Amino acid sequence: MEKYNHKEIEKKWQKIWEDTGLYHVQETGDSSKKYYALDMFPYPSGSGLHVGHPKGYIATDVLARYKLLNGFSVLHAMGWDAFGLPAENDAIKKKIHPSESTAKNIATYKKQLEILGLSYDWSREINTTDPQYYKWTQWAFLQMFKKGLVYESHEPINWCPSCKTGLANEDLEDGKCERCGTIVERKPLRQIMIRITDYADRLLDDLSLLPEWEDSIKEMQKNWIGKSEGAEVIFQIKSDVSDDEQIVNNPIDSKLEVFTTRPDTLYGCTYMVICPEHELLVELKDRILNFAEIVEYQENSKKKSDLERTDLNKDKTGVEIKGIKAINPINQEELPIFVADYVLAGYGTGAIMAVPGHDERDQEFAKKYELPIRQVVVPTNSNQLEQQQLSQQVFAEYGKAINSEMINGLSTAEAKKKIIVWLRENHVGESAVNYKLRDWVFSRQRYWGEPIPLIHCEKCGMVGVKETDLPVKLPDVKSYEPSGTGESPLSTIDDWVKTVCPQCGGSAKRETNTMPQWAGSSWYYLRYMDPHNEHELVSKDKEKFWAPVDHYVGGAEHVTRHMIYARFWHKFLYDLKVVSTKEPFQKYSKVGLILAEDGRKMSKRWNNVINPDEIVEKYGADALRVYEMFMGPFDQAIAWNTNGLVGARKFLEKINLLSGKVNNGDNNFVDQKDVLILLHKTIKKIGEDIVDFKFNTVVSSLMILVNKLSEQELISKKTMENLLIIASPLAPHLAEELWNNLGNQESIFKASWPEYDAKLIVDERIKLVVQINGKLRDTIEVDTNINDADAKKLAMESDKVSKWLEGQEISQAVFVKGRLINFVLKNK
Ligand code: ANZ
Numbered sequence: 001m002e003k004y005n006h007k008e009i010e011k012k013w014q015k016i017w018e019d020t021g022l023y024h025v026q027e028t029g030d031s032s033k034k035y036y037a038l039d040m041f042p043y044p045s046g047s048g049l050h051v052g053h054p055k056g057y058i059a060t061d062v063l064a065r066y067k068l069l070n071g072f073s074v075l076h077a078m079g080w081d082a083f084g085l086p087a088e089n090d091a092i093k094k095k096i097h098p099s100e101s102t103a104k105n106i107a108t109y110k111k112q113l114e115i116l117g118l119s120y121d122w123s124r125e126i127n128t129t130d131p132q133y134y135k136w137t138q139w140a141f142l143q144m145f146k147k148g149l150v151y152e153s154h155e156p157i158n159w160c161p162s163c164k165t166g167l168a169n170e171d172l173e174d175g176k177c178e179r180c181g182t183i184v185e186r187k188p189l190r191q192i193m194i195r196i197t198d199y200a201d202r203l204l205d206d207l208s209l210l211p212e213w214e215d216s217i218k219e220m221q222k223n224w225i226g227k228s229e230g231a232e233v234i235f236q237i238k239s240d241v242s243d244d245e246q247i248v249n250n251p252i253d254s255k256l257e258v259f260t261t262r263p264d265t266l267y268g269c270t271y272m273v274i275c276p277e278h279e280l281l282v283e284l285k286d287r288i289l290n291f292a293e294i295v296e297y298q299e300n301s302k303k304k305s306d307l308e309r310t311d312l313n314k315d316k317t318g319v320e321i322k323g324i325k326a327i328n329p330i331n332q333e334e335l336p337i338f339v340a341d342y343v344l345a346g347y348g349t350g351a352i353m354a355v356p357g358h359d360e361r362d363q364e365f366a367k368k369y370e371l372p373i374r375q376v377v378v379p380t381n382s383n384q385l386e387q388q389q390l391s392q393q394v395f396a397e398y399g400k401a402i403n404s405e406m407i408n409g410l411s412t413a414e415a416k417k418k419i420i421v422w423l424r425e426n427h428v429g430e431s432a433v434n435y436k437l438r439d440w441v442f443s444r445q446r447y448w449g450e451p452i453p454l455i456h457c458e459k460c461g462m463v464g465v466k467e468t469d470l471p472v473k474l475p476d477v478k479s480y481e482p483s484g485t486g487e488s489p490l491s492t493i494d495d496w497v498k499t500v501c502p503q504c505g506g507s508a509k510r511e512t513n514t515m516p517q518w519a520g521s522s523w524y525y526l527r528y529m530d531p532h533n534e535h536e537l538v539s540k541d542k543e544k545f546w547a548p549v550d551h552y553v554g555g556a557e558h559v560t561r562h563m564i565y566a567r568f569w570h571k572f573l574y575d576l577k578v579v580s581t582k583e584p585f586q587k588y589s590k591v592g593l594i595l596a597e598d599g600r601k602m603s604k605r606w607n608n609v610i611n612p613d614e615i616v617e618k619y620g621a622d623a624l625r626v627y628e629m630f631m632g633p634f635d636q637a638i639a640w641n642t643n644g645l646v647g648a649r650k651f652l653e654k655i656n657l658l659s660g661k662v663n664n665g666d667n668n669f670v671d672q673k674d675v676l677i678l679l680h681k682t683i684k685k686i687g688e689d690i691v692d693f694k695f696n697t698v699v700s701s702l703m704i705l706v707n708k709l710s711e712q713e714l715i716s717k718k719t720m721e722n723l724l725i726i727a728s729p730l731a732p733h734l735a736e737e738l739w740n741n742l743g744n745q746e747s748i749f750k751a752s753w754p755e756y757d758a759k760l761i762v763d764e765r766i767k768l769v770v771q772i773n774g775k776l777r778d779t780i781e782v783d784t785n786i787n788d789a790d791a792k793k794l795a796m797e798s799d800k801v802s803k804w805l806e807g808q809e810i811s812q813a814v815f816v817k818g819r820l821i822n823f824v825l826k827n828k
Pocket residue numbers: 227228259260261262265342343344345346347348349350351352353354355358359396434
């Protein structure tokens with residue numbers, strides 16, 4: 001029996017697997033026996049992988065290998081999300097072309113992944129910066145353009161002053177640029193937008209097609225889309241200038257439109273608020289008596305992010321607009337109008353009807369500025385009413401209307417309906433729906449991204465590039481420096497910018513902005529299905545065979561970014577009949593972080609990064625794999641611990657030693673019954689736990705089995721083989737080596753997952769008698785092998801037993817394995 005030499009074994013099998021094309025998969029056979037396991041593909045940064053990155057990759061690899069052993073055609077591939085800022089910043093700093101640094105980083109990543117023994121079909125490798133790939137990113141965009149989903153806008157958007165580019169809401173984290181942490185500004189900028197909001201309802205409704213997604217993840221998507229139903233109400237503006245003022249009091253025909261989720265509280269509106277950016281301020285500039293004061297307020301709030309503006313803990317500020325008033329359409333009441341930045345420009349109409357009786361923010365503001373507060377809704381049931389009066393909290397829930405002439409006594413739901421009908425009939429409002437989701441700001445004023453395939457022609461306007469002219473290749477530039485003015489570096493390349501209008505043949509200019517990094521990652525999982533297709537994004541046959549992704553694994557931070565975009569892009573392709581499923585990802589699991597040994601995030605900054613290459617060199621890839629799966633529940637953040645890694649290594653050494661116990665000579669040798677029972681239980685449990693992503697219990701069950709086998713003098717070859725097969729997804733190299741040593745010619749991954757013998761694992765529950773002071777009080781059903789502590793705990797949980805134990809002290813608990821437990825009580 002040989003010493004466990006991981007270096008030799010791992011290198012050897014990785015080469016054989018690659019040479020024999022073990023993981024190359026074809027779209028042949030029964031498509032009901034296909035499995036598509038997908039990792040979120042990485043952005044290959046200059047610093048390479050740390051041990052946290054492969055956790056998800058190892059998990060999908062265990063799953064992929066398990067499915068392979070169960071006779072599935074498994075699609076498991078890897079690629080590179082390689083456009084993006086860091087490569088471009090390198091180019092600026094070190095004068096290295098982004099394509100060069102990207103290629104170098106990819107090579108490093110690939111090597112780092114290869115030594116982990118991941119079962120990728122590398123013939124399907126993709127790279128978002130490859131023109132043969134981004135041709136199809138551009139193609140899909142062009143189809144969106146043709147369908148009217150693309151438009152140009154000059155609205156203010158998020159602008160990162162440090163990255164010098166416009167950003168979508170999805171690029172922000174707490175109001176800061178997700179890339180560099182700078183607080184974003186609002187800046188009016190010409191930009192290309194995609195009408196993702198046209199798909200908002202489907203993105204929401206189709207979550208119901210995803211029973212295998214965790215509820216919490218679906219909830220996050222729901223909140224991000226943020227659908228609110230209510231009404232738009234139109235308030236007439238009137239001049240409010242007394243006669244002695246020098247201004248002519250001619251009538252104003254301006255209107256103020258608000259969005260409210262509670263039209264039933266219209267009678268409770270005591271003032272109005274508009275956001276500092278509201279156009280009414282421009283429109284009525286000459287009517288406003290304190291315009292200078294308002295300009296000053298505008299300047300101050302410009303410096304605040306949306307987050308600061310809406311922070312509930314911060315004091316609300318505002319300025320009353322002098323010289324105009326609003327008229328409540330329902331009762332003609334004249335209301336003061338404030339400019340206040342707790343009302344946001346980017347939501348609804350940027351204006352509200354304030355109802356301080358029932359909205360907390362409004363109440364806080366009303367108290368500060370001594371505005372009337374009027375209660376127009378009360379709780380329906382008297383209990384709730386009492387409680388509410390006691391707590392003195394703002395009643396923001398549904399109840400019934402009071403102090404509201406037209407709707408008094410009606411429930412909130414009925415009152416809403418009635419008010420909306422009234423608004424409609426009187427042409428002062430209409431039911432309305434709002435989403436938090438905004439249209440997708442799709443242009444970046446940067447170099448290293450896909451060129452947007454649009455052409456601007458003075459005569460024809462914005463025109464799509466001809467499909468036959470795709471890909472529009474990214475040209476070389478001399479300077480990558482973003483201008484900062486909102487023009488991309490591409491705009492300096494005259495002979496690239498100048499082109500011919502595909503429509504009229506006249507001279508025209510190319511769009512010089514590039515796509516966001518999210519573009520290429522929105523559909524890459526489709527390209528793995530058919531990576532070399534020159535004629536289609538993906539062929540219908542191949543898509544039919546592989547779709548959908550059966551299990552997608554990746555970081556939780558992408559749930560409201562990449563996963564929103566990818567679902568949108570997919571639905572668009574579904575409408576084009578390019579894909580056959582409504583949803584791309586059947587199941588999704590989030591990976592918990594691996595923290596550094598000091599409990600912090602691994603980061604160069606804190607010098608606490610652990611490099612997987614060194615771990616693999618010293619302990620082996622199999623040990624790293626086993627350890628990362630054993631650390632704890634898959635979706636939780638857990639700190640790295642080298643002792644744990646040593647434990648994983650020792651466990652593998654034990655398996656290696658077991659091969660010395662295999663009885664080869666005597667074919668009549670049979671394992672003891674308890675060994676077989678444990679083996680079959682473990683086969684069953686591991687199969688179930690892998691699919692459920694309970695990898696820590698996969699490892700612990702294997703450990704129990706290996707300990708049991710180590711106690712035996714001899715074990716049968718069959719049992720050893722079964723052990724190796726069920727351990728092979730976790731420790732593929734060692735399993736393959738020992739399998740081969742047993743005389744098997746073919747790879748272990750061509751073997752079949754063993755079927756457990758159901759007969760062997762029944763009857764493992766027994767009845768346990770529970771006594772108190774020797775008297776029978778209950779019998780409970782437990783596992784045959786239950787231990788002392790568990791038996792005691794279960795017995796005490798029984799109702800029949802616990803009532804006897806109440807108020808008593810147990811002096812002793814006697815446990816007779818397989819038969820009874822007796823609690824002896826202290827005499828009182
Ligand atoms: C009157 C009212 C009465 C409101 C009441 C609420 C409760 P969601 O659910 O997030 O859609 N609102 C509308 N536009 C806003 C903006 N641009 N900035 C800040 N707040 C805005 O919230 C919709 C509610 O938030 C709207 O309904 C409006 O206040 C406020 F008892 O109108 B409500």
